[in-house]
Amino acid sequence: MTKRQLVLEDGTIFTGDGFGAETKSTGEIVFNTGMTGYQEVITDPSYCGQIVTMTYPLIGNYGINRDDFETVTPFIHGIVVKELSGHPSNFRSDETLHDYLKANDIPGISGIDTRQLTKSIRNHGTMKAMMTDADKPSEELIDMVKNLPDKTDQVKTVSTVKPYVVPGRGRRIVLVDLGMKHSILRELTKRDCHVTVVPYDYGAENILRLKPDGIMLTNGPGNPKHVPEMVAMVKSVLGKIPLFGICLGHQLLALACGADTEKMAFGHRGANHPVKDLEKNKTVMTAQNHSYVVIHDSLSGTDLVITQESLNDHSVEGIRHKTYPAFSVQYHPESSPGPEDTPYLFDEFLQMISESREKENVYA
Numbered sequence: 156m157t158k159r160q161l162v163l164e165d166g167t168i169f170t171g172d173g174f175g176a177e178t179k180s181t182g183e184i185v186f187n188t189g190m191t192g193y194q195e196v197i198t199d200p201s202y203c204g205q206i207v208t209m210t211y212p213l214i215g216n217y218g219i220n221r222d223d224f225e226t227v228t229p230f231i232h233g234i235v236v237k238e239l240s241g242h243p244s245n246f247r248s249d250e251t252l253h254d255y256l257k258a259n260d261i262p263g264i265s266g267i268d269t270r271q272l273t274k275s276i277r278n279h280g281t282m283k284a285m286m287t288d289a290d291k292p293s294e295e296l297i298d299m300v301k302n303l304p305d306k307t308d309q310v311k312t313v314s315t316v317k318p319y320v321v322p323g324r325g326r327r328i329v330l331v332d333l334g335m336k337h338s339i340l341r342e343l344t345k346r347d348c349h350v351t352v353v354p355y356d357y358g359a360e361n362i363l364r365l366k367p368d369g370i371m372l373t374n375g376p377g378n379p380k381h382v383p384e385m386v387a388m389v390k391s392v393l394g395k396i397p398l399f400g401i402c403l404g405h406q407l408l409a410l411a412c413g414a415d416t417e418k419m420a421f422g423h424r425g426a427n428h429p430v431k432d433l434e435k436n437k438t439v440m441t442a443q444n445h446s447y448v449v450i451h452d453s454l455s456g457t458d459l460v461i462t463q464e465s466l467n468d469h470s471v472e473g474i475r476h477k478t479y480p481a482f483s484v485q486y487h488p489e490s491s492p493g494p495e496d497t498p499y500l501f502d503e504f505l506q507m508i509s510e511s512r513e514k515e516n517v518y519a
C-alpha cells in the first residue's frame with residue numbers, strides 16, 4: 156500500500172494508507188455519521204467536489220453490489236476511513252470498495268483517526284482539503300490547499316445534458332435533474348409515473364410545453380444561489396403545476412419565494428437525523444446530506460410556512476406554499492442510505508396533483 160496524505164486547510168496533515176485510485180484529489184472535507192450506506196454515499200452526486208470521511212470505523216465490509224448505486228458515474232472526490240475491510244462478506248457483493256474506487260478514479264485513504272478528524276471539522280467547520288501521494292514539504296502542501304478555489308457551482312457538472320424519458324402509465328412528472336439520486340426516480344416509477352428527466356437549465360417554457368402533471372426538483376451539489384436559472388424556472392411554474400422539492404430542490408423553492416439560505420458550519424450528513432413534522436405532530440428519522448439551510452427568519456413575510464423542523468438544531472426541514480400546490484423537504488424521503496420513514500411524501504405529492512386537478516376541473 157502506498158502512503159497517502161490528507162492535508163487540511165488549517166495546516167493539519169494526516170498520514171494513512173492509500174486505496175482506490177492512485178490519484179491526487181482536492182475538495183471540501185465533510186463527515187457522514189451513517190453506520191452503513193457507503194456505496195450510496197459514494198454514488199450520491201450531491202457529494203460532487205467533496206471528500207467524505209465516514210465516522211463509522213469499519214468501511215467496505217459488505218463490498219459493492221449492483222443494486223445500491225445512486226448514479227452511474229460517481230462524482231465524490233475522495234473517501235477517508237479508519238479501517239478498510241479488504242475481504243467483504245455479503246451475498247450481494249460483486250467487488251471490493253478498493254476495486255470500485257480504482258475503476259472510477261476516486262482515491263481513498265485508510266488508517267486515519269477519523270474521530271480526531273471529525274472533531275476538527277466540528278470545531279473549524281468544513282475545510283478545503285487534498286489527498287496526495289506526493290512527497291513534498293508540508294508547508295508547500297498546506298499552501299496548495301489554502302490556495303484552492305472555492306467551487307460551489309457543480310450542478311452543471313452532474314446534471315443530465317439531454318432530457319430522457321422513463322415511461323409509465325401514471326402521472327406525468329418532470330424531474331429536474333440537479334444531481335439526481337436514482338432512488339428518487341425509483342420512488343416515482345414504483346408509483347407508475349411517466350417521468351421525463353430534464354437538465355437544470357431546461358427552462359420553464361420547455362417544461363410547461365411537456366404538459367406535466369407535476370414537477371419534482373432533485374437533490375444536488377453546491378450552493379443553491381449558484382443555480383439562478385433554477386430559481387427563475389421555479390418562479391415561473393409556481394401556481395401553474397404542483398411542485399415537490401428535495402434537498403437542493405427545497406432550497407431552490409425557498410429562494411424562488413423570496414426566502415434566503417446560508418451555509419452551516421459543518422452541515423448534516425448521516426442516517427439518523429430526527430425531524431418533527433409539525434403538521435402531523437410526528438417525529439421521523441431521516442437521511443440527510445446538506446451544507447446549506449433555509450434561514451428560519453427569512454421565511455416570515457414570504458408565502459411559505461414551515462412544516463417540519465430538525466430536532467437536533469431546530470433548523471428548517473420542510474416548507475409549504477400557503478396558496479399554491481408546492482412543498483419541499485431538506486432531508487431525503489427516498490432514503491438510500493437511511494431509514495425509510497418518509498417515502499409517503501411521494502404519495503402526498505401525487506395526492507396533491509389529484510386535488511389540484513380536481514380543483515381546476517381538469518379530467519383527473
Ligand SMILES: NC(=O)CC[C@H](N)C(=O)O
Pocket residue numbers: 201373374375376377378379401402403404444445446447448
Ligand atoms: N443533497 C443535497 O441536495 C445538498 C444540497 C446542497 N448542495 C447543500 O449542500 O446544502
